[in-house]
Amino acid sequence: MEKVILSSHAVAYAVKLCRAQVITAFPITPQTAIIEKLAEFCATGELRARFIKVESEHSGMAALIGASSAGSRTFTATSSQGLALMHEVLHWAAGARLPIVMVNGNRALGPPWNLGPEHTDSLSQRDTGWLQFYCESGQEAIDTVIQAYRVAEEVLLPVIVALDGYYLTHTTEPIDIPEEAVVDEYLPPYHPKHKLDVADPKAFGGFAGPELYMEFRYKMFQAMEEAQRVAAKADLDFRRLFGRGYGLVDPYRLEDAELALVAAGTLASTAREVVDARRGLGEKVGLLRIRLFRPFPRAEVRQALARVSKVAVIDRAISFGHEGIVSQELKAALYGGEHRPLIYGFVAGLGGRDVTPEDLEEALDRAGKEGPEEEVLWLGIRL
Amino acid sequence: MLEIRFHGRGGQGTVVASNILASAFFKEGKYAQAFPFFGGERRGAPVAAFTRVDNKRIRLRCQIYFPDQVIVLDPTLIQVVDVTAGLKEGGLILANSDKGPKELGLGGRFRLATVDASAIATRHGLGTKSAPIVNTAILGAYSRASGLVSIQAVLEAVQEEVPAKREENAAAVMEAYHQVWL
Numbered sequence: 001m002e003k004v005i006l007s008s009h010a011v012a013y014a015v016k017l018c019r020a021q022v023i024t025a026f027p028i029t030p031q032t033a034i035i036e037k038l039a040e041f042c043a044t045g046e047l048r049a050r051f052i053k054v055e056s057e058h059s060g061m062a063a064l065i066g067a068s069s070a071g072s073r074t075f076t077a078t079s080s081q082g083l084a085l086m087h088e089v090l091h092w093a094a095g096a097r098l099p100i101v102m103v104n105g106n107r108a109l110g111p112p113w114n115l116g117p118e119h120t121d122s123l124s125q126r127d128t129g130w131l132q133f134y135c136e137s138g139q140e141a142i143d144t145v146i147q148a149y150r151v152a153e154e155v156l157l158p159v160i161v162a163l164d165g166y167y168l169t170h171t172t173e174p175i176d177i178p179e180e181a182v183v184d185e186y187l188p189p190y191h192p193k194h195k196l197d198v199a200d201p202k203a204f205g206g207f208a209g210p211e212l213y214m215e216f217r218y219k220m221f222q223a224m225e226e227a228q229r230v231a232a233k234a235d236l237d238f239r240r241l242f243g244r245g246y247g248l249v250d251p252y253r254l255e256d257a258e259l260a261l262v263a264a265g266t267l268a269s270t271a272r273e274v275v276d277a278r279r280g281l282g283e284k285v286g287l288l289r290i291r292l293f294r295p296f297p298r299a300e301v302r303q304a305l306a307r308v309s310k311v312a313v314i315d316r317a318i319s320f321g322h323e324g325i326v327s328q329e330l331k332a333a334l335y336g337g338e339h340r341p342l343i344y345g346f347v348a349g350l351g352g353r354d355v356t357p358e359d360l361e362e363a364l365d366r367a368g369k370e371g372p373e374e375e376v377l378w379l380g381i382r383l
Numbered sequence: 384m385l386e387i388r389f390h391g392r393g394g395q396g397t398v399v400a401s402n403i404l405a406s407a408f409f410k411e412g413k414y415a416q417a418f419p420f421f422g423g424e425r426r427g428a429p430v431a432a433f434t435r436v437d438n439k440r441i442r443l444r445c446q447i448y449f450p451d452q453v454i455v456l457d458p459t460l461i462q463v464v465d466v467t468a469g470l471k472e473g474g475l476i477l478a479n480s481d482k483g484p485k486e487l488g489l490g491g492r493f494r495l496a497t498v499d500a501s502a503i504a505t506r507h508g509l510g511t512k513s514a515p516i517v518n519t520a521i522l523g524a525y526s527r528a529s530g531l532v533s534i535q536a537v538l539e540a541v542q543e544e545v546p547a548k549r550e551e552n553a554a555a556v557m558e559a560y561h562q563v564w565l
Contacts, residue, residue: 004406004415030421115421167444171418172402174409266444273442352421356445 002174007138007163010175011077011103012037014145016047017183018101020075022067024052024060029115030165031077031105038075057082061089061100068098069204071195073149076100079165080107080121087125090158094129095220096205099152099159099190101145102130106265106316107165108351116352117165119265119317123293123325129220131159131227132293134264138175140246141168143238146183150234153190155227157220164316166352167266178242186241224295231292248297250289251304253279257286259364260305260341263314264290264326267348267355271314274360285364296329302337310342312367314360314379316349323347323376342368348379355379385436385531386447390466391456394426396518399544400456401432403522407532407540408436416441429464436531454525455479456500456517467491477528479517483564498524498563500555507551507558519545523556524563534560 005013011034015023023042025035041047050067054060057078064074078086083104093100108118122132131151135141141163148159163169194202208216232248239245250268253275254260261271268289278285288304305311315324322328327345334340344367349355359379366377387404391397398419405415413436420431433447449469455478460466466476467489474493480486481502484495500517510516519541526534534556541552 002409004402004409006402164444166418166421170398170421171416171444172405173416173441174414269442269444354446356448357443 002176004172004174005138005177006033006170006172007141007168007175008033008105008170009037010138010142010177011145011161011163012041013177014142015075016041017178017180018146018149018187019073019189020047020049021072022050022052022064022074024054024063024074024076026054026057026060026078026082028057028079028082029105030107030117030169031079031103033169034077034103034105057085058089061086061093061102064100065089065093065096065098066196068093068100069096069196071190071192071197073190074100075102077103077105079105080109083121083125084109087128090125090128090130093158095216097156097220097223099149099156101148101152101159101161103141103145104160104162105165105169106162114351115165117167117265117316118350118352119162119315119325120350122160122162123317125160126294126325129157129224130294131157131224131231132162133159133291134162134293135168135291136250136266136269136289138168138171138173139244142175142177143242143244143246146178146187147231147234147238149187149190150237151227151231154230154234155223156192157223157227162265164266182241186238228292228295228297246291247300248292249300249304250291252287252289254286254288254304254308256284257308258284259286259310259312259367260308261285261287261312261314261360261364262290262326262330263287264293265316267314267316270355270357271360274357274364277357278364290326293326293329296333298333301330301333302339305334305341306339308341310344310368312344312346312363314346314348314355314363316355318347318350318376344368344370344377346377346379353380384441385452386450387434387436387452387454388447388450389432389434389454389456390460390464391430391432391518392426392460393428393430394514395456396516397430397456398432400454400518400522401434403518403537403540403544404434404525404532405436406544407522407536408434410536410539411532413438414440420446429460450474452477452529454521456521458501461487461489467493475529477521477525477563479521496524496528496563496565498559500524500559503555503558503562507548507555509548509551509555519552520555520559523559527560527563528565
């Protein structure tokens with residue numbers, strides 16, 4: 001049954017339903033409401049987890065690496081500078097093949113100090129070996145955290161579930177909290193084949209020279225490739241049990257579209273209104289929402305955009321010296337394909353600058369009229 | 384779609400008010416969404432929050448620039464913030480004030496209503512005399528002034544969202560409902 005709740009609290013319900021056993025917590029806006037709610041669940045005994053208050057995000061992830069190595073189901077949440085501080089141990093968690101699930105409340109990095117949503121914080125963790133999902137609604141946030149444990153524990157890689165700060169973390173809306181018994185059916189308890197156990201001693205995190213190291217990386221790469229199939233299956237199984245699913249990418253009115261918007265996160269939700277408005281005027285416009293960013297679903301993206309001639313990517317992120325990050329990924333994914341639409345990369349909404357339907361209308365109007373294609377197009381700049 | 388903007392000061396429960404109102408509308412079969420304007424909110428500083436209400440699932444995830452209705456929780460804000468900014472013609476402003484609607488000094492093609500929510504909250508022991516928590520009282524007044532959501536739904540939503548001082552909050556909601564100046 002749907003209930004009007006804060007999306008951050010919905011995430012905490014997901015973690016409770018998944019019976020996380022070890023949670024580390026360090027407050028940072030805009031994710032703090034997630035760990036506050038989890039602290040409450042642990043204090044009341046509704047969730048029987050070890051709740052560890054840590055002195056930094058780096059320590060928070062390090063503690064989860066220990067807990068996950070010992071076979072526990074683990075969770076933490078962070079944002080922005082906190083995620084950046086974790087960077088070193090993010091590589092370790094993935095390299096150690098630990099299925100840790102973390103929510104990132106997307107927020108811009110300072111300076112200048114800012115609290116607003118932006119995807120640069122999590123997108124710049126692209127190469128750490130973590131899967132990354134970007135959510136559009138509070139419902140998708142709770143559902144994706146549940147799916148994340150299924151996928152992580154099957155492929156043995158950690159997962160970031162990214163929620164736009166404020167637009168999701170601070171938004172209250174009707175959300176269905178899944179039934180505990182059905183979540184138990186969907187997500188079996190975590191029993192890793194190898195774990196830290198004094199009764200069965202093994203060595204972890206040892207040295208691997210050039211004669212071995214590359215094979216570890218090859219296997220990790222293969223696991224990440226496999227994660228696409230596993231994530232698709234986890235989503236299908238979820239749909240079967242809960243009646244909701246999202247896909248790895250989420251095409252909207254693309255069947256006969258000539259011009260497509262591409263976006264991740266809540267921006268895509270607003271974009272649906274714009275697509276409908278343009279369709280009402282007889283324009284062949286559609287939307288492709290990128291839900292899974294790592295691994296990047298190349299085949300699905302190619303298929304979804306197989307008939308469009310122009311694409312306007314809206315990035316809530318920037319890679320200085322090149323362009324928007326989703327835009328780069330999209331171009332790389334389509335380059336090897338047979339059909340190569342023109343791709344116009346827009347940068348919008350940095351540091352929480354509001355992205356309105358009018359901004360997206362502007363992107364649709366500018367795509368194809370401004371060039372060259374390589375140029376970064378900025379939306380809503382005031383100079 | 385109905386779009387409502389709240390103005391208040393940090394600590395008055397403005398964001399909670401936007402959530403309670405979303406919940407009250409949802410109880411009456413509407414879809415609703417509530418979220419704050421984000422910034423470095425501090426106690427006493429001007430804050431804003433938004434509630435959207437519709438008959439279908441709400442997909443817009445951006446701020447509200449042209450509200451149908453504005454709710455002002457702090458009487459001193461009217462001199463500080465342009466609370467009428469973007470308000471649609473024929474819209475409604477409901478303000479916490481000890482003055483009647485005509486004495487607010489706000490003019491335009493919109494309806495005005497006032498309620499002395501600070502006095503009501505103080506009478507019921509909500510917050511302190513210098514910093515009363517007026518968010519529940521103002522929603523009681525909103526039910527009557529807007530005629531869009533029932534007082535029962537507001538009362539239920541207040542009880543669910545504000546577990547502390549249940550009876551006091553319920554009494555403040557009812558008193559404001561009856562004492563709103565239209």
